Amino acid sequence: MYSPCKAVITLEVFRRTVLIREFRETDMEQVFNLACSVFDEQYRPEVFLYFHSVWPQGQLVVQSPEGRILGFIFGAMTEDGKCRVMLLSVTPMMRGLGIGGRLIREFEARATVSGSNRIMLELRYSKTRLLEFYRRMGFVVEGVLPAYYSDGEDGILMSKLIQWNI
Ligand SMILES: CC(C)(COP(=O)(O)OP(=O)(O)OC[C@H]1O[C@@H](n2cnc3c(N)ncnc32)[C@H](O)[C@@H]1OP(=O)(O)O)[C@@H](O)C(=O)NCCC(=O)NCCS
Secondary structure (H helix, E strand, O other): OOOHHHHHHHHHHHHHHOEEEEOOHHHHHHHHHHHHHHOOOOOOHHHHHHHHHHOHHHEEEEEOOOOOEEEEEEEEEOOOOEEEEEEEEEOHHHOOOOHHHHHHHHHHHHHHHOOOOEEEEEEEOOOHHHHHHHHHOOOEEEEEEOOOOOOOOOEEEEEEEOOOOO
């Protein structure tokens, strides 16, 4: 029989067993395959390796106990202390379990330690569910970016102020 209590415990156990850690070059194949299956745009492996070489602390993966990559976040840091979320993805089977939120929070922590006080990101105008996700994570809309994407779709610019929580 279905038990909501058991389901909550199972979810909590799952949350504790997945590991968020920095990306390693040996993750490349799994990260690349996930990116190819999720994004409309195609990214070359060199793109991920470039982000990693510039700011390793800002490139994170979620790993299952068996070593499977379940999601990732890739970011960039600008000279004026702003961070950008470049790519964020969770494997479709594992969505809705809080992994994306954890990735964002861990990214914020890494950005703060790296000296950043603001995180920026862009998303497609049509992605209303994603917009709500980022809003829930504390991001606010800064404006619209006309024809930001290669197919002509507008983008939405969002940002979040971050600070040490001691
Ligand atoms: C956005 C994404 C990373 C969220 O990961 P997640 O682990 O499901 O996130 P959480 O469990 O912490 O939060 C769930 C929320 O994510 C959002 N979400 C879930 N699936 C989504 C999807 N297919 N598309 C957009 N947002 C989604 C919703 O807001 C959801 O809340 P809701 O179910 O109440 O609507 C994940 O859905 C994903 O990989 N989407 C496709 C790739 C993408 O759009 N990346 C961002 C641009 S680079």
